[in-house]
Amino acid sequence: MPVEAKQRSDFQHFHTITTRWMDNDAYGHVNNVVYYSWFDTVVNQFLIVNGVLDIETSSVIGLVIETQCNYLASVAFPDVVIAGVSVSKLGNSSVRYEVGIFKNEETSASAQGHFVHVYVDRESRRPASIPDNMRALLKTIQS
Secondary structure (H helix, E strand, C coil): CCCCCCEHHHCCEEEEEECCHHHECCCCCECHHHHHHHHHHHHHHHHHHCCCCCCCCCCEEEEEEEEEEEECCCCCCCCEEEEEEEEEEECCCEEEEEEEEEECCCCECCEEEEEEEEEEECCCCCECCCCHHHHHHHHCCEC
């Protein structure tokens, strides 16, 4: 069953990522595993630049428990990628992010998927409530 490409208007936050020569595989396009790195980058960039996550000192951290991607069109070096993110589900200790990968100036996603974080205490690794300041930020991109 074909997947309908999401549009830039489906996302609330964007981050520009430059492709690298090493991202291309033997088939002349960005290898599938690189897309997951872009998912991780756009989510964590959003949290870090908005001051709700310090990767070295935050008492609560997000662990990835699920990720999925549909590939709709090729991306290759030297394309510029615009990664879009929104929140589709916000629970007590988990959040599901929807992510779109847009090539250059295109408005339809070249790839799209989701990324789920479960927030845990840094020391015990037990589930922890999403901190209030993070929850408030995540609500600003909730769809």
